[in-house]
Amino acid sequence: MSLISLGVVALDCPDPQALAGFYAEVLGWRVEDNGDGDWVEVAGPDGRALAFQQVADYRPPQWPGQDVPQQLHLDFDVASAQIDEAERKVVALGAKLVQHDEGVRDFRVYLDPVGHPFCLCLK
Template sequence: MAVATMGVTVLDCPDPKALAEFYGAVLGWQVDVGDEPDWVELIGPHGRTLAFQEAPGHVPPQWPGNEHPQQFHLDLDVTKDRLDEAERQVLALGARLLEGDGGGKRDWRVYADPAGHPFCLCAC
């Protein structure tokens, strides 16, 4: 028997609303600002929720490296034929490319969101 069930995944950041809007645009999910100024949720299909919590003094991960390790990252699936277009879109929304796909040798590319958290666009 499980001890618990998985609830919400939470990202610490300096501006919860701005980061929720970034991922909302990437995923097509709805931003729910709610009543707490330091907590914003992103509501997705099938009860999925991604939340953003204000963290004063937030130090973003530095990828690659171990001084400020990533600790975790999000893998976001994109069909292989849409990978280049998805890259253009996330860059236009404020992401920055950290590592490409090695000229097509790998099925993923690594980016940093506007708060510095690494995430990958993975070809599926």
């Protein structure tokens, strides 16, 4: 076992509660708010979590450009037979499709409601 393990990945955003709600719905996880409003987590199985922290004057990444670089993105695995259903779900929740797989890639790129890029990847 490693001495160090990954705890949580945190995303900067203007409204942690709202973005946590988006990802909780996407993943079927639950929102855990510590009450201060500046930091909210969504908890999943086996102790996995994503965190969202409030940042004043938040500027969304400008994907694919680098004027405001993405710095990180999230990949979510989806069964190939369910990719269209998964896309409908994330778009209904507020994501924006910015790069379709066009039948030649094994992923589709979206922006979450505050501009973070993420991918639905075929598994």
